[in-house]
Amino acid sequence: MIRNLKIISLLLVVLLVGCGELSKTKTIKIAHGLDVNHSVHKAMVELGKDLEKRSGGKMKLQIYPSQQLGSERECLELLQIGSLDMTKVSVGVMENFAPKMKVFGIPFLFRDRQHSFNVLDSHVGKEILDDGEQYWLKGLAYYDAGSRSFYTKDKPINTPEDLKGLKVRVMESVTAMDMVKALGGSATPISWGELYTSLQQGVVDGAENNPPSFYLSRHYEVCKYYSLDEHTVLPDVLVIGTETWNKLTEQEQNWLQASVDKSVIYQRELWADAEAEALREVEKAGVTIIRPDKALFQSKVKSIYEGYKDNPVINNLMHQIIETK
Template sequence: MKSIKILSLFILILTFLGCEIQTEAKTLRLGHGLDVSHSVHKAMVKMGEDLLERSAGKLKLEIYPSQQLGTERECLELLQIGSLDMTKVSVGVLENFAPKMKVLGLPFLFRDRQHSFNVLDGPIGEMLLNEGEKYWLKGLGYYDAGSRSFYTMNKPIEKPDDLIGEKIRVMESATAVNMVKALGGSPTPISWGELYTSLQQGVVDGAENNPPSFYLSRHYEVCKYYSLDEHTVLPDVLLIGTYVYNKLNEQEQKWLNESVKESVKYQRILWAEAEDEALREVQKAGVEVIRPDKSLFVEKVKGIFEGYKDDKEIYPLIKQIQETK
């Protein structure tokens, strides 16, 4: 009788532990390189809150900002081997892992911001998100990163010829390198985390990025000229490793995708506010904001598009994007 009681107690404990294990929350670790005041980080925080609520505590998000877990490229590599669950990278970096993504880095590809949203939220954007799956990277959504423009230390960029002889920091992106070359500058790939020091030490004469990144990075302390040529509309992409995503059940995937979708909407609102604030603040700090004639820059980069005429994957994609309403 005593042994039966012990056995029953043992079975009860195992059952209890089994329930605990079964209901224990899954945690997704998300690493990125942005500051906590950035709209993308704030949108990720909202995503985590929504995910926790939707899943009734079964799925959690842990966020590691400010390159705590490495650069964008390093985080992508961690995703590929399953050592990190999620990350956010610029399309410019992702093109090294998902080649079709380079189409989004082409200068003056979009007519305006709404045109870019129509493309990214439609079938073309969806197709590109899935482009990285063969490299163990699944795209979940696009965060708005506005338009990228040049900022420099020593002189304003009012026309393409002003870039001649200027060393301009670019991402590790062949498309970005080709664009700066076409405009007359000398492209210099440097990681985002090292850029402030590189500007201070004169390793480069300037860089190119959107207004909130220019402001939040404090690069305006070194670069006093910001030329709004708005050459590229380059979104950020939220990704998850395919190994991790495929381990989630159908319900968990649904919770995650819904939370991502809501965070994208929220971030676009925050981004518009952040752009206005950034331009106001850098001008208060003594930065001269220049609005050059964009047509001069558009003319200079036409050769880049011509160079894709024989590319049977990218050139048709360019045409599809240009024809999207």
């Protein structure tokens, strides 16, 4: 009798523990390298709210901004080993893990902002997004990151010739380095977190990025010329490690993807406002904004297009993007 009571007690304990496990909230840890005032971070906050509401409190997001857990590359590596769940990276960094994303680094590939959205939301965008899964990195969506342009400390960039002899910071991206080289500059890969100091100390003469990043990083305090040649459109990518994704139930995956998709719409709205504000504020701070003749820059990068003729995958994607309405 006593033995039976002990067995029953043990079974009750196991059941209670099991119920406790089932009732636990599943926390998704996500890290990124941007300021908390950036549209990406604000979109993530909304993503977290929507996920908690959609899942009835069974899932929530824990956000680590401002490179708290490392650079974009380091965060991707943490995803691969399962030490972090999600991150946001530029496709320029992601191309080192998902080769098809190199296509985004080809300069002047998109006609305008709407064309880029049409591509990202199409089957072509989805094909590129899925390329990282073979490397344990599942792309969930693209966030808008606008167009990238050059900013410099001491010399305005009116034509490609003005880049000659200048050391320009780029991401760890082969296509970005090829582009700067084709335009006559010297490409210097430096992590985002080290760039302000590198500009101050003269390690590099300038960099290239979108208006909100230029503004929120306070790089305008050092660089007083911003040349809007808008050479590349490099979206951000929300990525989840496949180790984390595969541990989620199908319902949890659906909740997360739905919340991510909703946050994309919100982030694009935030981005448009942030871009306009950034240009206004840096101009107020004494930055000279230059709108050069883009055709001069386009003519200098034709060699990059030619270079992909021997790469059937990128060449095919490039033509699909160009042909997208």
